[in-house]
Amino acid sequence: MADAGAPSASTLGELKASGWVSRPVKQEVREHAIAKVAAGEPLFAGVQGYEETVMPQLENALLAGHDVVFLGERGQAKTRMIRSLTGLLDEWMPIIAGSEINDDPYHPVSKHSRDLVAELGDDAPIDWVHRDTRYGEKLATPDTSIADLIGEVDPIKVAEGRYLSDELTLHYGMVPRTNRGIFAMNELPDLAERIQVGLLNVLEERDVQIRGYKIRLPLDVMLMASANPEDYTNRGRIITPLKDRFGSQIRTHYPLDVRTEIDIMLQEAASLDVDTPNGAIKVTVPDYLTEVVATFSHLARSSNQVNQRSGVSVRLSVSNYEAMAANALRRGLRSGETSPVARVDDLGALAASSMGKIEIESIEEGRDGVIMESLIKGAVLTVFKDTVPPEHTRAVVDAFEEGAVAHTGESMTSAELAAVVEQVDALRAPVAVLTGGDESPASVAAAVEFILEGLHLSKRLNKDASGESATYRGRT
Known part of the structure; x- marks a missing residue:
């Protein structure tokens, strides 16, 4: 049953009749990025502070069709930006029904899909996948294997009677399963160097080779990665041939x-x-x-x-x-x-x-x-x-120098703290600056405490603290 909102074509013949055109994932992303840039819209929402620094570099990379590695410390929205790139994909994409690697109906590459199209021709069934499912992500860990990323022989399929030389015995890894989509490797330097080698073909030749098989599986993947600058020397490094294959390296901040x-x-x-x-x-x-x-x-x-x-x-x-x-x-x-x-x-x-x-x-x-x-x-x-303007606090300091005393603390209610203004009238002006005219006890209490603490830290009032309570006095 087709997903709600998906196009109606359900066979290869119907897809051809609809006029759907196949294009590489990077071209797909590029076209949507062009539309965003031309309209003066951000590539995606929810990422702030990069408008004049990171975003122009990312726009350049996408327009150039580059694979990208984001280099920056933790908490700099690297993964958020990568995940948001799915918004630059077509909402729906057709695949050969039952394909594990999102086979292009016009150019199937897996044996399952090739055989299905050869047998049924234009009657071959197709499914539609949403752009949100065209994203794959792996956190690089020391125990990540080639089998995880690329694939391996499935012993269960062999036990079912298939020959080892049969391509159908393959269990595809995460990268092939993200074919015609975006795959992200987080903390890339943490990936063992011998495993990084397995990504070289993906970035340059755009294929994967699974051991023991004389097959070439051409893939269409946009590869993104994140890395911490310190990872280059502390925990690991990105091998030079792999760094060389990324089209752009973008520094976040x-x-x-x-x-x-x-x-x-x-x-x-x-x-x-x-x-x-x-x-x-x-x-x-x-x-x-x-x-x-x-x-x-x-x-x-x-x-x-x-x-x-x-x-x-x-x-x-x-x-x-x-x-x-x-x-x-x-x-x-x-x-x-x-x-x-x-x-x-x-x-x-x-x-x-x-x-x-x-x-x-x-x-x-x-x-x-x-x-x-x-x-x-x-x-x-x-x-x-x-x-707080200094001219509003001089009278407050004078009042405390003349003997005013104020008690504060977490245990005091807002009404009790707000009453300090009644005792020290000079507080009214700076309190009004902070509250914007809000005279509720809670707002006034917060402003009073902030002013008193600010004057203490400015070395204009003394403070005696005991547990959760504090007393502010003049310095003389």
Whole structure:
């Protein structure tokens, strides 16, 4: 039974009558890429920050019909871009019915399909496959074998009575099964060098040779690969003849600015809004704290106390944003607030979501927490200086120098924190800058805590911390 939406032709004769034209997969991708570029549209959605760097190179590679290797650290959307290339394939493609390797009805290459067309001619049945199924992917691991990628003799078929010399005894590997599609090898340098040799024919001669058989199986495959730059020297390498056969090598990178990091972070982060017996709870993360999370990642990428060879993935920003919002949600669940707003206290949750994603380099043991805390403080201070105008904080500092005292902490409710504005009237102006006029207790509380912490990190207020509570005072 044909898939819903697939063309109606069900035999080779009907396919010919429909006017369908066979063309190589790279030409297919090229034609769709030409249409996208000519229309000024991105090749695919969901990848940000590469508009002026990576995408022009990828467009060139696709227009040139190249196989591509993406070179970059972890978390740089290499696999996402490769998988998204299926959107540049025709939605539906005909194959000889029952073919294991997506045989072109006009040019069948497997014995099954050749025999079927020879026997039935234009009555040979065809199936239609969707573009989403024309993608194959393998994570390179040391135990990956030629049989996995190319193929091997199927002992069950031999046991059924076929001769070893019979092509029908073959069990095709992942590459032949992706014939007329896109095949991706992730972390290519991790693939044993002797196995990499097996891909040479695929890239140059466009065929595979399975041991013990005098057959040439011409394939039509676009080969994509990803690799980490450090893999060239640390865990393995891409053999020179294989590198030479890739048409283009494209270098990826992390977001070049905080704004792009924020856009990606908000795109990828999961919503933490929940429904409870007492009603829905919606978590809000202020823009300035969103910027703190993104800035934290950027500071980590430039810190000499973080191993830069392993990279600082954008996944760090996404996980940290989710962890901060989750801590705000937890506060809301405990206090009964239905609209909790994330605040500086919630940044403590970043420790758990960060430590598995960055590698701290320190001479002294046990300093990971101290370095993490320093990076968080640096991010808060950076955003505070960029967000809160100095002219709005002078009066706040003066008020504390004259004896004002403010208590904060995770255990305090939003109403209690917001009441600090009533005690220190000078806070109203900078709070309004951060809240944009939102006078809800949760928004005001978050702004108050951010301002006080920013002034402390600017060395303009003293802070006495004890557990989850803190007290801010003047410096005199």
